[in-house]
Amino acid sequence: MQAEKSSKDSGEPPSASPLNALKKFQSAGRGYWRDVSETDWNDWRWQMKHRITTVEQLQKFLPTLTPEELAGAKLANHKLALGITPYFFNLIDPADEHCPIRRQVVPRIEETETAAWEMSDPCGEDSHSPVPGLVHRYPDRVLFLVTDRCAAYCRYCTRSRLVSNASGYDFHPEYDKQINYIAAHPEIRDVLLSGGDPLLLSDDKLENLLRRLRAIPHVEFLRLGSRIPTFLPQRITPELCAMLKKFHPLFLSIHSNHPRELTTEVRDALGRLADAGIPLGNQSVLLKHVNDDADVMKALMQKLLMCRVKPYYIYQCDLIAGSAHLRTSVAKGLAIMEKLRGHTTGYAVPQYVIDAPGGGGKVPVNPEYVLCRNAGRVLIRNFEGKIFEYPEAPDGTPLSQPPKDIEEPELV
Numbered sequence: 001m002q003a004e005k006s007s008k009d010s011g012e013p014p015s016a017s018p019l020n021a022l023k024k025f026q027s028a029g030r031g032y033w034r035d036v037s038e039t040d041w042n043d044w045r046w047q048m049k050h051r052i053t054t055v056e057q058l059q060k061f062l063p064t065l066t067p068e069e070l071a072g073a074k075l076a077n078h079k080l081a082l083g084i085t086p087y088f089f090n091l092i093d094p095a096d097e098h099c100p101i102r103r104q105v106v107p108r109i110e111e112t113e114t115a116a117w118e119m120s121d122p123c124g125e126d127s128h129s130p131v132p133g134l135v136h137r138y139p140d141r142v143l144f145l146v147t148d149r150c151a152a153y154c155r156y157c158t159r160s161r162l163v164s165n166a167s168g169y170d171f172h173p174e175y176d177k178q179i180n181y182i183a184a185h186p187e188i189r190d191v192l193l194s195g196g197d198p199l200l201l202s203d204d205k206l207e208n209l210l211r212r213l214r215a216i217p218h219v220e221f222l223r224l225g226s227r228i229p230t231f232l233p234q235r236i237t238p239e240l241c242a243m244l245k246k247f248h249p250l251f252l253s254i255h256s257n258h259p260r261e262l263t264t265e266v267r268d269a270l271g272r273l274a275d276a277g278i279p280l281g282n283q284s285v286l287l288k289h290v291n292d293d294a295d296v297m298k299a300l301m302q303k304l305l306m307c308r309v310k311p312y313y314i315y316q317c318d319l320i321a322g323s324a325h326l327r328t329s330v331a332k333g334l335a336i337m338e339k340l341r342g343h344t345t346g347y348a349v350p351q352y353v354i355d356a357p358g359g360g361g362k363v364p365v366n367p368e369y370v371l372c373r374n375a376g377r378v379l380i381r382n383f384e385g386k387i388f389e390y391p392e393a394p395d396g397t398p399l400s401q402p403p404k405d406i407e408e409p410e411l412v
């Protein structure tokens with residue numbers, strides 16, 4: 001791996017290598033808000049109230065806006081709202097127009113360009129909704145959309161048709177109908193609360209929802225999908241964690257795309273969730289000039305483990321309308337997976353998936369490790385490219401003795 005080699009070859013201390021620099025935990029700092037009191041800054045409601053939501057604010061705080069960004073920001077509130085918390089804004093490098101944090105939350109004019117194959121609902125959620133705000137696409141689990149609001153808005157959002165209500169989707173979840181549907185379907189054993197961001201609900205409102213779901217005997221397992229830990233770590237209060245731990249087994253999937261998002265504030269927030277016994281996973285979206293680089297992705301995955309978060313999925317970016325400038329190729333995704341598997345801790349290797357366009361669900365996509373397979377043997381290669389044979393009896397069971405003609409591994 002290039003970053004490790006350069007450190008060894010140059011004789012630099014390990015901390016000076018690019019990989020280790022990416023893995024360093026740093027605070028987001030205060031930036032423009034240095035005069036705000038400690039109490040206000042750490043109050044998630046203050047952060048929400050002071051979000052950057054207008055072109056004028058964006059120009060004021062980011063005077064290096066490019067013409068493409070300025071034009072995008074002017075149009076953003078007709079498509080997907082502009083919203084950035086002061087905390088997250090501080091992660092943007094104003095001197096770098098290609099800053100990977102900036103690309104995720106600052107609108108660009110390219111968002112108005114829609115290719116023929118792009119869709120407003122690329123995962124076919126609306127066509128799998130038996131009641132508004134509930135998606136029943138897989139046999140034993142449902143997606144329960146609880147709100148259309150997020151702490152900040154990701155420019156590649158799969159649900160941009162409804163989140164922020166900028167394009168007039170007019171999302172109104174009806175909790176009674178959603179819960180009644182789940183109660184009436186005993187095959188549903190797993191409920192994923194998402195949105196929008198479920199952690200934007202007040203503690204009381206969220207507790208009430210979780211309690212009602214827990215009261216359904218066939219619901220075994222609850223999950224929350226949230227980007228709040230990375231956009232607004234101040235929301236992860238001890239009170240929230242104490243409330244969530246009443247509803248185990250409850251898992252939480254966070255969403256982070258670049259190692260710089262994992263600050264000391266985020267690490268502490270994730271630590272509070274982990275201490276409450278909540279298993280944590282991470283979902284990343286593969287994004288052009290954000291994380292379409294094996295070193296960046298490896299640093300992110302290793303850093304997540306340091307935050308007690310298991311990397312869960314890397315998503316190929318959905319064919320969402322206006323996202324071509326942020327998508328990268330499947331070939332690039334496969335090349336990144338190739339550089340993770342075997343090259344770092346297995347726990348740090350997520351599953352790369354494509355959400356099949358139109359509503360086919362998640363399909364795992366892997367580099368090819370099984371080279372060929374027949375009734376007698378399986379030919380595989382390892383992460384170094386060495387080839388091995390695994391013998392099988394004709395009925396598909398492993399042989400007790402390998403056949404005599406098995407060959408030595410060779411390099412490809």
Ligand code: SF4
Nearest residue numbers: 150153154157196227
């Ligand atoms: S936090 Fe999630 S739902 Fe909200 S804008 Fe980002 S990707 Fe979309």
